[in-house]
Amino acid sequence: MSTLATRRIPDATAPAEVVRRARALPVRRARRLVGSLTVVLVLAVAARVLLGDFTITIPDFFRILGGAEIPGASYILMESKLPRAVLGVLVGAALGLGGAIFQTTLRNPLASPDVVGISMGASAAAALAIITFGLDGPAVAACAIAGAAVVSLVVRLVAGRDPAGLYAGGQRLVLVGIGMAAALQALVQYLFTRADVYDAHLVLRWLTGSLHDADWATIRIVGLALLVLLPVVLWQGRSLPATELGPDTATGLGVGPRREDVLLLVGVLLVAVAVAAAGPVAFVSFLAGPIARALNAGRTSLAGAALTGAVIVVGADYAADYLLVDINFPVGVVTGALGAPFLLWLLASGRASRRQF
Numbered sequence: 001m002s003t004l005a006t007r008r009i010p011d012a013t014a015p016a017e018v019v020r021r022a023r024a025l026p027v028r029r030a031r032r033l034v035g036s037l038t039v040v041l042v043l044a045v046a047a048r049v050l051l052g053d054f055t056i057t058i059p060d061f062f063r064i065l066g067g068a069e070i071p072g073a074s075y076i077l078m079e080s081k082l083p084r085a086v087l088g089v090l091v092g093a094a095l096g097l098g099g100a101i102f103q104t105t106l107r108n109p110l111a112s113p114d115v116v117g118i119s120m121g122a123s124a125a126a127a128l129a130i131i132t133f134g135l136d137g138p139a140v141a142a143c144a145i146a147g148a149a150v151v152s153l154v155v156r157l158v159a160g161r162d163p164a165g166l167y168a169g170g171q172r173l174v175l176v177g178i179g180m181a182a183a184l185q186a187l188v189q190y191l192f193t194r195a196d197v198y199d200a201h202l203v204l205r206w207l208t209g210s211l212h213d214a215d216w217a218t219i220r221i222v223g224l225a226l227l228v229l230l231p232v233v234l235w236q237g238r239s240l241p242a243t244e245l246g247p248d249t250a251t252g253l254g255v256g257p258r259r260e261d262v263l264l265l266v267g268v269l270l271v272a273v274a275v276a277a278a279g280p281v282a283f284v285s286f287l288a289g290p291i292a293r294a295l296n297a298g299r300t301s302l303a304g305a306a307l308t309g310a311v312i313v314v315g316a317d318y319a320a321d322y323l324l325v326d327i328n329f330p331v332g333v334v335t336g337a338l339g340a341p342f343l344l345w346l347l348a349s350g351r352a353s354r355r356q357f
Contacts, residue, residue, distance in 0.1 A: 034304060049082055100292065103290070132194075144272065156264075209280050221277070222273055239259045
């Protein structure tokens, strides 16, 4: 009897061990993803800071950070290269995280702030502030954040909810957002007809998305905003696995519409802050989530999306400055060139019509 009992123990515990290993596999995969993307981001930042037209050696980099004054190199590093790299990381992380929240919560890869009009709302508000009211600096940034918030509220109200109180579906919200973005684009074009050459130049540069005007004051504001918003994402983001299962299942698991509202509001604020700092850098929030998801074997990773967005912006900013000799592009030109083919592929492949992706 004792021999039989001892032989049955491994058989009884085997299923539990299999379940434990199956649960641990996604965690290990997510950790590997975050670690790998962190390494890639560090390399991208190092290339952006140390290489280019004016190269800086690693020892000189740390000497300058330590307070040493190297003629030429100190100014270029601390006033141009490093601020652009740091702001690129913060803006890319905010856009990637905000886009992943939208796409996952609404279960639609097209439900990105780029597509549903959030970025265009910020852009239209900024253009209105510059051309009509003659504002600049922080006032334009505040108007951009307010514009993104107002447009998101309008899109949500027009899209409506079903009788159960849940969102009426990502498809309707995407359609409403596309219509809103088209109307806002028309408003921006009208404002251009009323602008003088100087204001039109400012608005055009702002609408393209650029890190050219990066400074430490902007970095502090964006960093403070992320410090406030990221804990909310960590707290509310625990409900995303249930949200991905669909509205009925999520409701059955205790994840109601209010959690979706909070997550979407945080996503709007993340994107609005990023757009206010660097303009609407095209397609970063659209690209980051699906790329991180593909690298994570089809599972959503908010940390992976944030890191992917940061890598895209920093890498695109480096390519924008040095891809072609003697020609500097705004970072939004490069990200737009990457995102447009991806959007066409997504539409042509039929993936955009699936509620889960």
